Amino acid sequence: MRESPFYEHVIQRGVEQGIEQGIEQGIEQGIEQGIEQGARQTTIENTLAVLTARFPGADVNALKPKLEAITDISRLKQINLNASLVSSFRELQQQLNA
Numbered sequence: 001m002r003e004s005p006f007y008e009h010v011i012q013r014g015v016e017q018g019i020e021q022g023i024e025q026g027i028e029q030g031i032e033q034g035i036e037q038g039a040r041q042t043t044i045e046n047t048l049a050v051l052t053a054r055f056p057g058a059d060v061n062a063l064k065p066k067l068e069a070i071t072d073i074s075r076l077k078q079i080n081l082n083a084s085l086v087s088s089f090r091e092l093q094q095q096l097n098a
Helices: 005-054 060-068 073-085 089-097
Strands: none
Touching: 005 060, 005 073, 005 089, 060 089, 073 089
């Protein structure tokens, strides 16, 4: 059985629209992931900067791997806030280990 040219055109157009839609969704997801990754990295850098300024003798860079292992941006933001409030570097280390 032979397909009609109209049917073939409709199918081809549907495939093209599906591809376009898939590309758009992929781009949107990539942008969202990039924004989230940038926010995480900025929060980590800001936390380390606050700790370096507050506790100049502390080994602040030792915390970087622990901070980078945290995927929840809300938790990272809370740690960033805590970095400016804790009374000692050790106190923040304990919070990270909890």
